[in-house]
Each structure stands twice: as structure tokens, then as C-alpha cells.
Amino acid sequence: VQLQASGGGLVQAGGSLRLSCAATGNVFSINAMGWFRQAPGKEREFVSTFRWATGTTYYADSVKGRFTISRDHAKNTVYLQMNGLKPEDTAIYYCAGGRPITSTVRGGEGYGYWGQGTLVTVSS
Numbered sequence: 001v002q003l004q005a006s007g008g009g010l011v012q013a014g015g016s017l018r019l020s021c022a023a024t025g026n027v028f029s030i031n032a033m034g035w036f037r038q039a040p041g042k043e044r045e046f047v048s049t050f051r052w053a054t055g056t057t058y059y060a061d062s063v064k065g066r067f068t069i070s071r072d073h074a075k076n077t078v079y080l081q082m083n084g085l086k087p088e089d090t091a092i093y094y095c096a097g098g099r100p101i102t103s104t105v106r107g108g109e110g111y112g113y114w115g116q117g118t119l120v121t122v123s124s
């Protein structure tokens with residue numbers, strides 16, 4: 001499975017961005033896609049995940065109510081709509097795909113495929 005992420009950029013605080021992640025290849029080997037992020041000098045952290053079969057979504061507390069994850073089934077693409085962006089959302093955002101179980105959905109170990117990062121910079 002190959003994951004191609006896009007949509008990062010520079011935005012002012014309070015603004016919006018939409019990230020996209022398209023999956024190609026043997027997409028049947030994954031059942032969830034999501035996003036993680038890593039800010040400078042910090043550990044990678046979970047942001048959000050979408051389970052394909054059930055449509056179940058998961059969010060980090062820090063983004064709940066501001067970010068929305070969705071999927072285009074026909075395009076095997078997951079989107080992350082980010083509204084109300086804050087400077088602390090500045091990070092490289094990584095798309096991830098895999099078959100996480102409930103206990104691993106928020107941990108990177110639940111995902112076997114990763115896309116290249118896309119940089120999101122939020123200015124104050």
C-alpha cells in the first residue's frame with residue numbers, strides 16, 4: 001500500500017486547511033486510515049483515524065471539535081478538515097494506514113503503512 005498525502009501549508013491562527021491522503025496498491029490490506037503529527041522537538045502523536053468498514057472515527061482530545069476526518073470510498077482517500085487552527089497545531093502531519101485493533105488505534109504500532117509528511121504551519 002502506498003499513501004500519498006497532500007494539503008499542508010501556512011495559515012493564520014483561526015484559519016482552515018484540508019489534508020488529503022490517497023491510498024493505492026493493495027488497499028484491501030488496510031481497514032483504517034488516519035493521521036499522526038510530529039511537532040519540532042516533540043514525540044509523534046495521534047490526531048485522528050477513520051475505520052473504513054464501520055465509519056467509526058477517533059480523535060485526539062486536542063483536536064476534537066475542530067478537526068473532522070472523512071473518507072471518499074471511491075477514491076480510497078481520507079481527508080482531514082482542520083478548522084480553528086492554533087499555533088500548537090504546527091507540525092508535520094503523517095498519513096497512516098493499517099489494521100489497528102481498538103487498543104492500538106491511537107498508537108503508531110497499529111499502522112503498517114505511512115505516507116510522506118506534509119507540513120502544517122499555523123502563525124499567530
